[in-house]
Amino acid sequence: xxxxxxxxxxxxxxxxxxxxxxxxxxxxxxxxxxxxxxxxxxxxxxxxxxxxxxxxxxxxxxxxxxxxxxxxxxxxxxxxxxxxxxxxxxxxxxxxxxxxxxxxxxxxxxxxxxxxxxxxxxxxxxxxxxxxxxxxxxxxxx
Numbered sequence: 377x378x379x380x381x382x383x384x385x386x387x388x389x390x391x392x393x394x395x396x397x398x399x400x401x402x403x404x405x406x407x408x409x410x411x412x413x414x415x416x417x418x419x420x421x422x423x424x425x426x427x428x429x430x431x432x433x434x435x436x437x438x439x440x441x442x443x444x445x446x447x448x449x450x451x452x453x454x455x456x457x458x459x460x461x462x463x464x465x466x467x468x469x470x471x472x473x474x475x476x477x478x479x480x481x482x483x484x485x486x487x488x489x490x491x492x493x494x495x496x497x498x499x500x501x502x503x504x505x506x507x508x509x510x511x512x513x514x515x516x517x518x
Contacts, residue, residue, distance in 0.1 A: 382421040387414075389497075390428045393506075393513035397434040400441055401480055407518050408432065408477075409484035412494045425490065429497045431513050436473035436502045440465055450479065474500040 392411055396404055410416055414426030440448070448465040469476050477500050485491040499508060 380419065382419045382424050382426050384424055387417065387419055387426050391508065391511040391513035392428055392430045392516035394430060394432050394516045394518070395434050395504075396432050396477065397437040399438055399518055401438050401444075401476065403518055404432075404438065405477065405480035405484055407516070408498065409481050411516065412481070412485065412497055423490065425493055427494060427497065429511070429513075430499070430516065431506050431508050432477055432498070432500045433504050433506055434502075435477050435500050436469065438469075438473070438477060440469075445469070450475075473502040 394404065394408060408430050411430055412427045414420050414424075414428070417426055420426055445466040446464060450463050450465065450468055451460065452463075453460050463471075465476065478495075478498065481498060482491075482495055485494050499506065
């Protein structure tokens with residue numbers, strides 16, 4: 377018996393909608409990362425894109441537990457001397473609420489070209505409105 381390996385484009389990709397309102401950031405991110413990767417399917421193949429598209433709405437209402445709002449720090453660097461910038465989770469949630477969820481999910485995906493392609497299938501919006509109604513996304517529960 378040979379092991380089944382899914383090929384690119386062989387598995388149809390669906391669209392899922394997840395509401396982040398009141399959800400804990402880490403639990404939401406693990407569920408979304410598994411769906412993006414395709415681990416919810418029996419045909420999961422580690423080196424192939426077998427996942428689905430995910431639309432996350434209400435990113436500004438996501439919940440962080442403990443003291444993470446004040447103590448969790450996000451860093452970025454401009455590659456120039458003295459170009460290290462830092463921002464707490466509270467500041468990032470106020471300015472760019474979609475990036476908090478994107479960074480959490482990005483850390484759970486592979487760090488290679490496949491992971492970058494999977495991240496492009498993630499759509500995060502701060503409010504309840506999204507432009508993907510034509511794809512008829514199905515609700516995704518945590």
